[in-house]
Amino acid sequence: MGEGGSRAIPLWDLPTRLTHWAIAVAFGVSWYTADNHLMGAHRISGYVILGLVVFRLYWGVAGGSTARFASFVRGPGATLAYARTLPRRDSVAVAGHNPLGAWSVVAMIVLLAAQVGMGLFAVDVDGFExxxxxxxxSFETGRTIAGAHEWGFRGLLVLIGLHLAAVAYYHLYKRQNLIGAMIHGRRRLGEGAEPLKGAPLWRLALGVAIAAGLAWAIAKGLRF
Structure with missing residues (x-):
């Protein structure tokens, strides 16, 4: 038991944490390979992100309690009410994603899905990659999509920058360690906080199979 009656409780399940960090690593690889014209590796990293996004969407419905979208996505009223507490240093820590963080998660998943989706149809200027x-x-449509793919990358960089700034703000100003919880899965919260309720192993296996199978099929161009 910690100070003020707080206690460390299980918050994020292992699939959620692994997916979070795997997306971060795969995005970095995609960035590096695109800048260095390593398009074979770039395509592979894109397929990995595709599978991870599909799994996260599935896990947002079938996963552990804190991973489910229904447990953390809130409407405009609750989001605005939470936003008013941001200047307060002593605001109560929220179990799971807070309402603003929830919408950043949704935005990140949507942008990643759009970015990968555009990459699947993109055509380079010579038509080789x-x-x-x-x-x-058509070639012209593929070139247009390739241009949008570049702009989508810039949008993701902005969103990632905001995400990192928010994590730093919570750590330095509010004294809430969000990174640690996403590493070891536990967080110190008040007595009334609900701990994680995990999902059965068969749901995890099904989600991995769906994500891997869909990524493989798309990588083959849906040609069988």
């Missing part, structure tokens, strides 16, 4: 589904669109 193309996404696995580029045969479904």
């Amino acid at each position: 193309s996404g696995p589904l580029s045969h479904w669109v």
Whole structure:
């Protein structure tokens, strides 16, 4: 038992934490490989992100209690009410994602899905390096999508920057260690906080199979 009646409780399940860090690493690899024109590796990292995003969407419905979108996505009223507490240093820590953080998670997943989706149809200027589904669109459309793919990357950089700034703000100003909880899965919260309720192993296995199977099929260009 900690100070003020707080206690460290299980908060994030292992699949949620692994997915979070795997996306971060795969995004970094995608960035590096694109800048250095390593398009074979870039495509592989894109397929990895695709599988991770599919799994996170699945886990947001079938996963542990704190991973489910229904447990943390709130409406405008609750989000604005929480935003008013941001200047307060002593605001109560929220179990799981707070309402603002929840919408940043949704935005991140949507942008990642859009970014990967555009990469699947993108065509380079010479037509040699193309996404696995580029045969479904014309060359001109593929080039337009490639341009949007570049702008989508810039949008993701802005969102990631805001995410890192928020983590730093909570750590330095509010004294809430969000990174630690995403590493070891536990967080110190008040007595009334609900601990994580995990999902059965078969749901995890099903989610991994769905994500891996879909990523593999798309990487093959849906050609069987």
